Amino acid sequence: MKTLYFRIVIQTILIMVLASVIAFLISNVYYHKVQKPFNGEKISKVASDIVSLYEENPGQDIDAYLNHIAGLHYQIYLFNEQGEGTLYGEPFRETVLDSGTISGVLNGKTYQGIASYNNGLFITGFFDDVLINSIGVPINVDGEKHALFVRPNIELQFGEIRFFLAVLLILTLLLSFLFVIINTRFIVKPITKLTEATKRIADGDYGSELNVSRSDEIGDLAQHFSKMTHSIQRLDEMRQEFVSNVSHEIQSPLASIQGFSQTLQSEELTREQRNQYLSIIEKESRRMSLLSKQLLQLASLDKEEDPLQRSSFDLAQQIRQVMFMLEWNWREKEMLIEMDVPSTVVFADERLMSQVWTNLITNSIKYSETGSSIYIRLTKLDHFTEVMISDTGLGISEEDLPYILDRFYKVDKVRNRSETGSGLGLSITKKTIDLHGGTIEVQSELGKGTTFYIRLPLM
Secondary structure, X not given: OOOHHHHHHHXXXXXXXXXXXXXXXXXXXXXXXXXXXXXXXXXXXXXXXXXXXXXXXXXXXXXXXXXXXXXXXXXEEEEOOOOOEEEEOOOXXXXXXXXXXXXXXXXXXXXXHHHHOOOOOOHHHHHOOEOOOOEEEEEEEXXXXXXXXXXXXXXXXXXXXHHHHHHHHHHHHHHHHHXXXXXXXXXXXXXXXXXXXXXXXXXXXXXXXXXXXXXXXXXHHHHHHHHHHHHHHHHHHXXXXXXXXXXXXXXXXXXXXXXXXXXXXXXXXXXHHHHHHHHHHHHHHHHHHHHHHHHHHHHHHHHOOOOOOEEEEEHHHHHHHHHHHOHHHHHHOOOXXXXXXXXXXXXXXXXXXXXXXXXXXXXXXXXXXXXXXXXXXXXXXXXEEEEEEEEOOOOOOOOOHHHOOOOOOOOHHHHOOOOOOOOXXXXXXXXXXXXXXXXXXXXXEOOOEEEEEEEEEOO
């Protein structure tokens, strides 16, 4: 199996090679389209200057003159009218030249060999020291027509530079490959750590710490991975606690039902005792039924893609109905209820939203002292409706506040209450609000009360 390290190294090297090839091809196109004609014009001007300088000083020895020019790093070939040629300077690699080209120059035409020379798509064509890759101009020597072919001796002018550039290119490629290998290892190392940590987490070890102190995307990934690990660990702990709590919740009523059922078989019980035991059995059965319903409902909300059955209804009227249904509960505690709920029509699942208000208001009543108060406010804003439910009850500690909406979280242990619950009520509430595209926010202070803000889209 090819590792990520191997893949990155190979892909980076291939990209470098591909980029070099593409750059070389683009450079060649630029050379043939722009640079080669420009080079031809420069050499043409040099050749014209050589002819002009000679013709302005007649009588000088042509051989000495051209040898002097060749000493300035030029290759020169001179043809007379009979087609005989004389070389000045370093020899050409090839001296093959079409006779028609020589005749044309003898007759006064300029031969643009550098611009027309074609050795394929290679910029190195400028360095080819062949006679056809030169500039030909006419020149009069002692009254006779001659053809003068000139090109710069690139080997003498740029030989060392070409060697230097070749060494530079090779060293650049080798060092680039080496740095790619080293840098890739630096990049892949934290990913390797993440992989090892993932394996440990899969085995149930959540204590792995990633010592990755980087401020780039990999550093962010490591930080989010650590947060995810803590979340998974907390979720696993809550699930274990949930299983324990549910087992206790089920075992307790089952034990009561079993014990009182056996007791009811006794013929010595009075009618009053039988009714009392039957009432306890009924109460415990309801507790088990409520727990199973909550589990089934949460599973249903998670499983179905869109479990909502939306319809338009008056949210204010629904909240009033919930308060009326719970009237006995809050009157028993002599609580003060304040409501500011103007009529507001929403498009939502009426049954589930009724359960949301029932859960939240029941908690406010249940976890408030006698004589406390509950304030409910409904506000219609631009694009959503906000419902605030505030109580002056026991409140929630700051360390547990971020988790109370998580499923399986048992908040009873925080508040030291005698009542027990499944830890699913607020989870179902949050899931319902999420499915409606809304938000739920909690603010609380231990000993002073809790406030819930629920925002629902208008339509």
